[in-house]
Amino acid sequence: DNIRISSGPEILRSYFSELLHTNRNNLAELLSDRHLRFSTLYMLKSDIKGSGLRDSLPAVYKQALELSEALSEAETADTAPSRRRSSTFGRYAGTRLSGRNRAGKKAKPVDEMLADPSSAQALGWIVRTGWDGDMPEEHYERLMERCTALLLVLLKDRSVLPDVADVIFERHRQGKLVHNLVWAFFEAHDRESLYLIAQRLCSPDRRDAALARKLLCFIPGTDDVSADGHSQYFSVLEWLSVNMPYIHFTGESMQMCPKPVFCAVSHEGRYLCTQVSADSGKPEIPSGGPEAERLERFRRLDGSQKRLLADVSCALFMQDKRRWESWIRLPLGEQLESALSMLGGSG
DSSP states (O other): OHHHHHHOHHHHHHHHHHHHHHOHHHHHHHHTOTTOOHHHHHHTHHHHHHHTOGGGSOHHHHHHHHHHHHHHHSSOOOOOOOSTTOSHHHHGGGOOOOSBOTTSSBOOOHHHHHTSTTHHHHHHHHHHHHOOTTOOOHHHHHHHHHHHHIIIIISOOGGGHHHHHHHHHHHHHTTOOOHHHHHHHHHTOOGGGHHHHHGGGGOSSHHHHHHHHHHTTTSTTTTOTTSOHHHHHHHHHHHHHHHGGGEEEOOOOTTTOSSOOOEEEOHHHHHHTOOBOTTTOOBOOOTTSHHHHHHHHHTTSOHHHHHHHHHHHHHHHHHOHHHHHHHTTSOHHHHHHHHHHHTTTOO
16 A cells, blocks of 8 residues: 555556565465555556456455456446436446456356345445545546445445545545535435534535535525534534434435535424434324324425424424423414414414
């Protein structure tokens, strides 16, 4: 890794060739080092294959190379996500390769490889160690985006979200596109990951704070570009502490519109004070019970009435749960009257 970073790919390959002929055992040990980065392994993939050392690699490194080759061979050129999971990234699990790869050998389908439980470990290593700024190839960048999306969206491995957040903000500071990574980040549908974005509001780099505000635009007050970063951060934390159970992901992306709203708050969830599905925004309640009946009546209200009751119900629940338990059992008409009374009679 140090040779690649300090001297570049050609010196790295020369060093590989020298060790191959003078100290093959030492070379094998270096390629098995637990601190090795995927970016270095990828740069040496042809040399490793030609030297016959591939089979001596640790299983996770070997599988990482196999996955990266399979994804590179996949006959899909369009990488721009469309709504929800119908994007190229979302379809990759079902993309089977052509009968033979470029070397003329029978190719193993991507979906078959991803069915292997150990593929998550290999993809995780790729995502954690492969995002290096000194890898200029556009093809490599697309490969990393695909691996990241597969891990987050298909395999549901959320452990790499902190790493992906770091990459998003680092690439943004460098003036590079982050559209596909942002899409994959939000398609993980992990509400807790919003804290990873919120902490960038305190960054001394204005570009970090600007991107954080853009990604958190669904939170009130984040549109104030003149606000102190730390004050804005604590305001966002307070808002999240109240609304976290009611947040769901919209599926909007930077590819769809210039000002995507990545998340929304469910009025139904806030009204019932019940957690909603992060995917659909629907309250997670049993069917046929009193909550389902309340929800059915609530859905007949107009938008302004829904917002009013949702706001009052949520506030009352936070302030006095016993009082809320009595209030939520009232007929809707009485709830609306009391809600207006609590707000001083304003509608």
